[in-house]
Amino acid sequence: MxxxxxxxxxxxxxxxxxxxxxxxxxxxxxxxxxxxxxxxxxxxxxxxxxxxxxxxxxxxxxxxxxxxxxxxxxxxxxxxxxxxxxxxxxxxxxxxxxxxxxxxxxxxxxxxxxxxxxxxxxxxxxxxxxxxxxxxxxxxxxxxxxxxxxxxxxxxSFAEEDLIFEYCIERITSSKGSVTVKELEKKTGYTSRWLNRKFYDKLGVSPKNLSAIIRFKEYYQLYINARENNFPLPSFYDMYYDQSHFIKDFRRFTGLSPTRFEKQTNQFGSSYYQD
The missing domain is CATH 2.60.120.10 (Jelly Rolls)
Incomplete structure (x- = not known):
């Protein structure tokens, strides 16, 4: 194939x-x-x-x-x-x-x-x-x-920039999903409720949800491009509080435990994510 x-x-x-x-x-x-x-x-x-x-x-x-x-x-x-x-x-x-x-x-x-x-x-x-x-x-x-x-x-040409929204996105992506909503509140001067509404309108999910997606994306990208695909990679310790937090997100975004995932063939998904 x-x-x-x-x-x-x-x-x-x-x-x-x-x-x-x-x-x-x-x-x-x-x-x-x-x-x-x-x-x-x-x-x-x-x-x-x-x-x-x-x-x-x-x-x-x-x-x-x-x-x-x-x-x-x-x-x-x-x-x-x-x-x-x-x-x-x-x-x-x-x-x-x-x-x-x-x-x-x-x-x-x-x-x-x-x-x-x-x-x-x-x-x-x-x-x-x-x-x-x-x-x-x-x-x-x-x-x-x-x-x-x-x-x-x-x-x-019909759309105007939303600088507050784009600033928040930049902070989330540059921090690899580690920035907190409280930090965004402090930096922007807006409440979490206001930020949530802004994100639902212009993206579809909350800042907290996007942070979880970006954090796992960063980890998964490293895993796909690593020479030896073993869980957890050393970068796990920089991205997750503990192993239970990691496993919870892993199940959420893949539908499988890390142990089960390692045993699967996922050529299509790997090709999509490879550099």
Whole structure:
């Protein structure tokens, strides 16, 4: 089974807001013995399924990014199992918006799509359907990328910066999820209740929840790229209070204990996270 994530450089005016952009390619369905697990990373995702579709299982629900559709995935804070729809060659374009970047493009309460996947036609109606039609008419990947970047640049022009929100996100990401809500209150002068409302509106989850996601993401990234995949890595001691805290978050974001996870094959999930 050939699985490939090809990373693409975003338009220079979008780099500040897009954490990564990629094309996923597969020659067919992911093998049955592969876990197909993707853990949360704090990004909202726009997916262009132009050759075959993608199926996602999360929270006991099934979502489809159908062929010839464009879907928006809200911020995910649970483990996701992914596979392609049909056992045929697959190509999908993905754009992942950083936690501080998504609100600049999607001007509605992002908590409404948290742990959900929607077609752009369902979110934006006529505008969404028009973009999907344009993308389907584009015959090459280069043309599709130019179209989606043009759309995003137009969306960006309508949004104003929220400096308080972006400051809080920067503190959470730069501290690798270790900053506390009390520290954010002290630095910004705003209450935790106000900050929670701000985060639910512009991201979809609370500052505390995002911190947990970012902390585990940092650990998991190190684990995936380590030569020897044994739990816990030495960095565990810098990120978690104790082993019980670590195991609790590990189960939450992977659905498995560290011991069970080590015994699984997760080529798809590892390929997604590898540098």
């Amino acid at each position: 050939s699985i490939q994530f090809q990373h693409i450089e975003p338009h220079h005016l979008l780099k500040k807001y897009i954490e990564k952009m990629w094309v996923f390619r597969s020659c067919g369905k992911i093998p049955l013995d592969d876990l197909k697990l993707v853990v949360p990373n704090g990004n909202l995702k726009l997916t262009v399924s132009y050759q075959n579709g993608i199926v996602a299982e999360l929270n006991g629900n099934s979502f489809e990014s159908r062929e010839y559709d464009i879907t928006l995935t809200g911020l995910i804070d649970v483990p996701v199992i992914l596979d392609v729809q049909k056992d045929i060659s697959t190509e999908t374009l993905g754009i992942e918006f950083s936690p501080q970047g998504a609100y600049r493009f999607f001007h509605f309460t992002l908590n409404d799509i948290q742990n959900q996947i929607y077609s752009l036609s369902d979110i934006f109606g006529i505008t969404g359907r028009a973009l999907i039609e344009q993308m389907n008419q584009a015959s090459t990947l280069v043309e599709k990328i130019k179209l989606i970047e043009s759309y995003l640049l137009n969306q960006l």
